[in-house]
Amino acid sequence: MNGMSNPLSRAGGPPAPNAGASPPTPTKSLALVHLVLLLFIGLPGAVVGAQPQQVAPHGDAGGSGLTKGDSAECMRCHWMETMAYRDSETRQIVDLSIDRDAYEHSVHHDLACSECHARGYRHYPHRTSSADEGLTCVGCHEEHQGDADVSPPDLAGFDIQYQHSVHALEAKPESGAAFSCFSCHNPHSFRPLPDDTPVPEVVAANNQLCLDCHTELDAPVPKGHEWLPRPRQHWGAVRCLDCHTPLEGRHLYAPSHQLLGAAESNQNCVECHSQGGELLSQLYVHRAGEEREQQGFLAHAVYNDAYIIGMSRSPTIDRIGLAVVGLMILGVAAHGVGRYLAHKRKRASQ
Amino acid sequence: MSELYLYPVWLRLWHWLNALLFFALLATGISMHFSLGWLIPFDVAVPTHNVSGILLTLSWLAFLVGNVIGGNGKHYLINFRTLPMDLVRQVRYYVYGIFVDEPHPFHVSADHKLNALQTLSYVGVMYGLMPLLILSGWAFLFSAELPETLFGIGSIWVVAMAHLLLAWMMLLFIVVHLYIITTGETPTTNLKAMITGWHREGGDATGGSATGSG
Structure with missing residues (x-):
């Protein structure tokens, strides 16, 4: 399992602008x-x-x-x-x-x-x-597909996704250069994150990739994320692309390169924070699996922090539970009062 | 005054450890479930809940061993022949007799420390709810190994709902359990017994003998 270390993430420093192209x-x-x-x-x-x-x-x-x-x-x-x-x-x-x-x-x-x-x-x-x-990642990888000594991963699927992404369709990098793979991934330093990278570091490395360019988000109330409570806590726990890629056809370990703009992205809290959330299973299984890989059986159980607030929330069960427990408390309280009164009456009669 | 050594040391230690774990799991669980950061901060609640859950598993296994080796298991055997009448008598006592100073229908002895109602509820809790709750907790921790769906529904949702439902039922049990403790000869008779091991009743030979709280 390659974990979140998607083939196009990188662990090195910020890419040199347009390095390689x-x-x-x-x-x-x-x-x-x-x-x-x-x-x-x-x-x-x-x-x-x-x-x-x-x-x-x-x-x-x-x-x-x-x-x-x-x-x-x-x-x-x-x-x-x-x-x-x-x-x-x-x-x-x-x-x-x-x-x-x-x-x-x-x-x-x-x-x-x-x-x-x-x-x-x-x-x-x-x-x-x-x-x-005009070097491109996809072209070079395709060109060397047949080579015996190197077998670069086929990036054609990523390319199709990328062509539909907000980056391909709308992005206008400050540098003025056209948007390309190299806008995010520096081929001279790119490497997939090692499998034993702790989840928070994987999240941080993934998100840094976005934040390198999206510097406008480095604000107390990040632009476009005004609706999101505790943005920094979210960004420390989940990847930007968990909300900013389409739900359909997701592959957990090869994140989509069809990055979505604000309008299409998930802005629905309950997609993650509720029992039926589409994103919930992915996130939870992913995080639990990652941690298990890294820590071993017992340590995984103890330090498992994959729980997402609201994942076990069911308003119906909670309402019924609260009502039943509440009635039971009232019931035993009334029972206790009854016993006390009976006890007093008995002592008075003696 | 009658004295009966009802709870050996291992059983009392197990009981109070269990109580502590229960309380920890309940408090951290509630705080996580309803995101009550003021109760217990989230990043403290999660590992505490995990550790307590693992310890509760061990504690439950110790309970099983104690029942088999320590002989405590005999208290959880249901006598189906006498059960219906025992239940009727016990329920009648709780809803009526206890208010009019009727003698307790059940007498604690070394062979029978639990009345019919207790036997039934403890068997249900310790052999039904508890293992299921523990199982669903472990399923949470190792959900990556679960199949994607259970019964055609997402596994995690099934596990989460089972865990939630069982937790509510366990809370209900705790409420009843805490109250029933007070229904001994005096409100503290049963509590004292679980602390000292000795079930002490004062006085008259015909007087209502209290329920055990084990």
């Missing part, structure tokens, strides 16, 4: 990059000297992709944190640096740069057209 790169901008490089290290030769130290492999069995093929050549420049330029059209900083550590812990760690960035990077400065290569 750079927008058009005007020659002017490239010249600026060159300038930044020179300022940063003084002499180009120093980069070469620093290089072996910077890309030393971690010694894992598959070997780092950053030491394969021509990757070392790429990393001569791209290891630098300041590797960036300001896009002349959008005025946004485009980060071109590769965090070596994050990459080597990512799911793509054994891929050499050229396995994705195949065309036109042999020469420096890179040609403008090479940045237009």
